[in-house]
Amino acid sequence: MNRPTEPPVRDALRRIQEAVGPKGWTDAPDAMEPYLVEQRGLYHGRAQMVVRPESTAQVAAVVKICAEAGIPVVPQGGNTGLAGGGVPSARGDAIVLSLGRMNRIRALDPLNDTITVEAGVVLQRIQEAAAEADRLFPLSLGAEGSCMIGGNLSTNAGGTGVLRYGNARALVLGLEVVLPDGRIWDGLRGLRKDNTGYDLKQLFIGAEGTLGVITAAVLRLFPRPRDVVTAMVAVRDVHAAVELLSLLRGGTGESVTGFELMTRMGMESAARHIEGVADPFDKAYGYYVLIECTSAHGPGPLRGAVEGVLEDALTEGLVLDAVFADSRARARQLWYIREVLPEAQKFEGGSIKHDVAVPVSRVADFIADANAAVEAAMPGVRPFAFGHVGDGNIHYNLSQPPGMDKDAFLAEWQRLNRVVHDVVVRKYKGSISAEHGIGLVRRTDLGHYKSEVELDLMRKVKAALDPKGLMNPGKIL
Amino acid sequence: MNRPTEPPVRDALRRIQEAVGPKGWTDAPDAMEPYLVEQRGLYHGRAQMVVRPESTAQVAAVVKICAEAGIPVVPQGGNTGLAGGGVPSARGDAIVLSLGRMNRIRALDPLNDTITVEAGVVLQRIQEAAAEADRLFPLSLGAEGSCMIGGNLSTNAGGTGVLRYGNARALVLGLEVVLPDGRIWDGLRGLRKDNTGYDLKQLFIGAEGTLGVITAAVLRLFPRPRDVVTAMVAVRDVHAAVELLSLLRGGTGESVTGFELMTRMGMESAARHIEGVADPFDKAYGYYVLIECTSAHGPGPLRGAVEGVLEDALTEGLVLDAVFADSRARARQLWYIREVLPEAQKFEGGSIKHDVAVPVSRVADFIADANAAVEAAMPGVRPFAFGHVGDGNIHYNLSQPPGMDKDAFLAEWQRLNRVVHDVVVRKYKGSISAEHGIGLVRRTDLGHYKSEVELDLMRKVKAALDPKGLMNPGKIL
Numbered sequence: 001m002n003r004p005t006e007p008p009v010r011d012a013l014r015r016i017q018e019a020v021g022p023k024g025w026t027d028a029p030d031a032m033e034p035y036l037v038e039q040r041g042l043y044h045g046r047a048q049m050v051v052r053p054e055s056t057a058q059v060a061a062v063v064k065i066c067a068e069a070g071i072p073v074v075p076q077g078g079n080t081g082l083a084g085g086g087v088p089s090a091r092g093d094a095i096v097l098s099l100g101r102m103n104r105i106r107a108l109d110p111l112n113d114t115i116t117v118e119a120g121v122v123l124q125r126i127q128e129a130a131a132e133a134d135r136l137f138p139l140s141l142g143a144e145g146s147c148m149i150g151g152n153l154s155t156n157a158g159g160t161g162v163l164r165y166g167n168a169r170a171l172v173l174g175l176e177v178v179l180p181d182g183r184i185w186d187g188l189r190g191l192r193k194d195n196t197g198y199d200l201k202q203l204f205i206g207a208e209g210t211l212g213v214i215t216a217a218v219l220r221l222f223p224r225p226r227d228v229v230t231a232m233v234a235v236r237d238v239h240a241a242v243e244l245l246s247l248l249r250g251g252t253g254e255s256v257t258g259f260e261l262m263t264r265m266g267m268e269s270a271a272r273h274i275e276g277v278a279d280p281f282d283k284a285y286g287y288y289v290l291i292e293c294t295s296a297h298g299p300g301p302l303r304g305a306v307e308g309v310l311e312d313a314l315t316e317g318l319v320l321d322a323v324f325a326d327s328r329a330r331a332r333q334l335w336y337i338r339e340v341l342p343e344a345q346k347f348e349g350g351s352i353k354h355d356v357a358v359p360v361s362r363v364a365d366f367i368a369d370a371n372a373a374v375e376a377a378m379p380g381v382r383p384f385a386f387g388h389v390g391d392g393n394i395h396y397n398l399s400q401p402p403g404m405d406k407d408a409f410l411a412e413w414q415r416l417n418r419v420v421h422d423v424v425v426r427k428y429k430g431s432i433s434a435e436h437g438i439g440l441v442r443r444t445d446l447g448h449y450k451s452e453v454e455l456d457l458m459r460k461v462k463a464a465l466d467p468k469g470l471m472n473p474g475k476i477l
Numbered sequence: 478m479n480r481p482t483e484p485p486v487r488d489a490l491r492r493i494q495e496a497v498g499p500k501g502w503t504d505a506p507d508a509m510e511p512y513l514v515e516q517r518g519l520y521h522g523r524a525q526m527v528v529r530p531e532s533t534a535q536v537a538a539v540v541k542i543c544a545e546a547g548i549p550v551v552p553q554g555g556n557t558g559l560a561g562g563g564v565p566s567a568r569g570d571a572i573v574l575s576l577g578r579m580n581r582i583r584a585l586d587p588l589n590d591t592i593t594v595e596a597g598v599v600l601q602r603i604q605e606a607a608a609e610a611d612r613l614f615p616l617s618l619g620a621e622g623s624c625m626i627g628g629n630l631s632t633n634a635g636g637t638g639v640l641r642y643g644n645a646r647a648l649v650l651g652l653e654v655v656l657p658d659g660r661i662w663d664g665l666r667g668l669r670k671d672n673t674g675y676d677l678k679q680l681f682i683g684a685e686g687t688l689g690v691i692t693a694a695v696l697r698l699f700p701r702p703r704d705v706v707t708a709m710v711a712v713r714d715v716h717a718a719v720e721l722l723s724l725l726r727g728g729t730g731e732s733v734t735g736f737e738l739m740t741r742m743g744m745e746s747a748a749r750h751i752e753g754v755a756d757p758f759d760k761a762y763g764y765y766v767l768i769e770c771t772s773a774h775g776p777g778p779l780r781g782a783v784e785g786v787l788e789d790a791l792t793e794g795l796v797l798d799a800v801f802a803d804s805r806a807r808a809r810q811l812w813y814i815r816e817v818l819p820e821a822q823k824f825e826g827g828s829i830k831h832d833v834a835v836p837v838s839r840v841a842d843f844i845a846d847a848n849a850a851v852e853a854a855m856p857g858v859r860p861f862a863f864g865h866v867g868d869g870n871i872h873y874n875l876s877q878p879p880g881m882d883k884d885a886f887l888a889e890w891q892r893l894n895r896v897v898h899d900v901v902v903r904k905y906k907g908s909i910s911a912e913h914g915i916g917l918v919r920r921t922d923l924g925h926y927k928s929e930v931e932l933d934l935m936r937k938v939k940a941a942l943d944p945k946g947l948m949n950p951g952k953i954l
Contacts, residue, residue, distance in 0.1 A: 111838035202679035253773025296730025361588035464941035
């Protein structure tokens with residue numbers, strides 16, 4: 001029904017409401033609020049409307065209307081991102097396109113080791129569906145109980161399984177995407193080999209919704225591990241940790257699924273401040289590694305292989321002490337020490353965070369250089385590094401100098417970011433956002449650190465796919 | 478030195494010669510010949526000149542001159558491709574840009590499990606360099622003694638290790654690329670996590686040189702297997718083969734590195750016609766699978782695990798018989814049977830070939846449907862299917878009906894291609910080029926089978942990166 005006297009945007013919003021039906025939209029301020037705020041409260045945006053389509057056809061209809069009327073579209077999954085990529089700007093001209101109602105598992109094919117899911121399926125549901133079919137979906141991260149797979153793919157999520165199974169990108173065989181003009185690209189194929197032209201799905205994975213809206217995906221499944229060996233190991237230093245990883249991979253192959261670094265300060269903070277955490281060693285050590293190895297064989301050979309490597313490493317002086325988990329409960333306890341580190345750090349006062357990556361072989365040198373650089377920039381600042389050393393991804397956080405005013409410390413956030421990122425990029429050709437993405441938080445840094453050639457390529461891709469610039473504007477580029 | 482009276486193209490060619498020096502080019506017909514012919518003689522092109530730069534800077538200089546003068550550029554590695562992607566057209570206006578002199582291994586970092594190589598390094602040299610450092614570079618294919626890594630990456634090569642290690646794309650951490658305007662994109666990073674904007678390297682992998690020239694890459698290395706279990710297994714039927722794969726992955730995890738299907742006709746042809754091949758079984762069976770499992774543990778547990786799975790499968794009637802290789806020599810013999818199949822097929826008369834993929838779970842149904850379709854299209858035609866069933870990639874070849882004239886059979890190539898590809902695409906959402914790429918051979922088919930949306934996206938990407946259309950024109954799109 002055309003109402004030519006209506007302003008075009010208002011008319012478009014009305015047509016969107018018709019397309020998705022009464023359950024598919026809201027513009028009530030209270031109901032919109034959770035969709036407008038980034039989870040840590042860093043960003044608070046505004047929107048014309050929150051639209052919640054329940055099918056790909058509805059997403060396509062909504063995006064097409066927006067394209068014609070010039071309305072920006074901000075796709076959103078579980079809104080658990082750490083870079084502000086999922087919230088609208090304060091301008092208020094956009095709609096938030098929430099994928100939460102598209103939450104069907106369309107198919108699970110055990111013989112093809114694939115699961116086909118819609119964008120709004122919560123990650124944990126995919127893990128559970130895989131487990132019910134005696135398979136593993138290995139993507140695992142803190143927010144897995146509420147984040148949605150569409151967001152995981154749009155941000156190329158990392159997490160604890162990357163060392164063995166790769167980032168989210170490596171888990172995708174096919175995608176269904178609504179393009180910026182509202183057309184549907186059906187690339188929902190479950191093939192392990194397909195060399196028929198450009199691999200278009202790669203464009204949309206990690207693009208944070210700036211090139212289109214992922215509506216469904218075919219994901220890879222893996223054999224379920226039958227045996228898990230978990231150990232906490234005290235190592236001589238960070239370099240010894242990296243050498244130990246190499247020995248462990250050499251001796252047990254791709255069975256290494258977790259290899260997480262902690263410092264003495266981390267262990268101490270966790271043991272002192274967090275209920276249920278106890279230092280597993282009698283003595284204090286400088287650095288620790290939490291090791292997890294898994295195998296599809298039944299219990300037996302893996303434990304022996306890991307022990308053999310650790311004994312050799314002890315003889316070589318790389319390893320100083322080790323504690324194996326002899327039960328699932330004990331393994332959970334050891335993992336818990338690692339998991340509470342961000343929480344424990346809060347007891348040390350203000351925290352300035354980094355999510356950086358360098359080549360695995362350079363982690364030790366990087367930490368030494370970064371320690372020196374931040375000490376020079378702010379004497380007394382306390383590095384609180386931990387993270388996925390197995391894939392070179394260090395959460396190189398900084399705790400304030402003892403006694404410093406917390407707000408005064410946090411006011412130095414950008415200056416210290418720059419000090420750390422200068423070391424990461426200039427000296428180690430590393431990444432200033434290993435797993436969290438760019439979104440709003442790192443957009444200025446991206447312009448600062450990326451080469452002009454690389455920025456130009458990104459802009460060309462953006463302009464080619466979204467010439468009107470309506471898809472999640474202001475994010476990444 | 479400007480010579481304004483010279484025609485622009487001739488002037489450009491002269492400047493290219495200056496840029497690469499006397500060893501870096503030839504226009505002598507005899508010397509150019511090997512660069513102009515596709516290896517099977519299917520295509521014979523012409524070129525202004527063959528240019529062989531020895532550095533990234535030289536590649537950039539050459540491409541820049543070509544961009545300014547409007548000269549098409551055909552990048553070429555070892556010229557072993559099976560789709561005609563590396564040879565120039567018959568127009569003769571292009572230069573062939575051979576990367577063969579860029580053959581340095583720039584770095585090997587065992588602790589980062591990476592090797593940095595230039596585009597012209599022969600694949601086998603990379604495998605050898607990795608082995609010397611006690612690592613595995615898992616890309617392996619028939620042409621590995623002469624194909625070059627730049628071509629492998631530009632075609633996203635497959636081969637026998639895909640089931641376990643993925644296609645060439647999965648082995649790349651970073652790329653250095655000369656763009657169509659001659660600028661160098663330095664994306665030569667050795668990071669396992671990097672979520673800083675669009676993953677640009679994905680654009681160039683598998684693009685067959687139509688978006689730029691890959692000049693160097695950082696590749697992933699893996700632990701070297703310490704134990705290999707090889708077995709030839711007679712299975713009840715194709716469906717049983719797929720179920721066996723699932724059981725094997727469930728029981729031994731990601732240790733399955735090879736899972737190759739053969740038919741009775743393949744086994745018979747190989748044993749009858751090829752020197753050194755003997756059927757390993759006393760009885761004739763309908764279908765066979767060659768299994769290879771590897772482990773980073775020392776010899777022992779893997780063999781027992783594989784035997785356990787096969788015993789269960791025997792009880793269930795999936796497996797009818799099995800022969801284990803008890804020595805390396807015996808393992809080589811079993812692999813040899815699989816490797817000679819293309820050769821053996823030649824003794825059956827004319828052969829019409831396909832390189833298709835379907836979901837692993839649909840391989841049996843696909844083969845049954847395709848068999849029916851080709852029999853309807855040409856009574857008496859003999860399917861000669863074999864290949865990487867573990868990743869759904871079947872070389873579904875057809876041997877001529879006995880007694881038919883070979884040329885008359887081969888004249889039906891395109892008609893039978895269409896019959897098979899119709900089944901692949903329409904019924905199984907499969908791929909008409911699983912590992913060989915599009916090049917010239919499948920360009921018409923691409924236009925026929927891809928959706929208009931997908932073709933439009935590819936054209937947009939091409940126009941964005943190569944607006945003048947000078948990079949390997951006429952390939953893919």
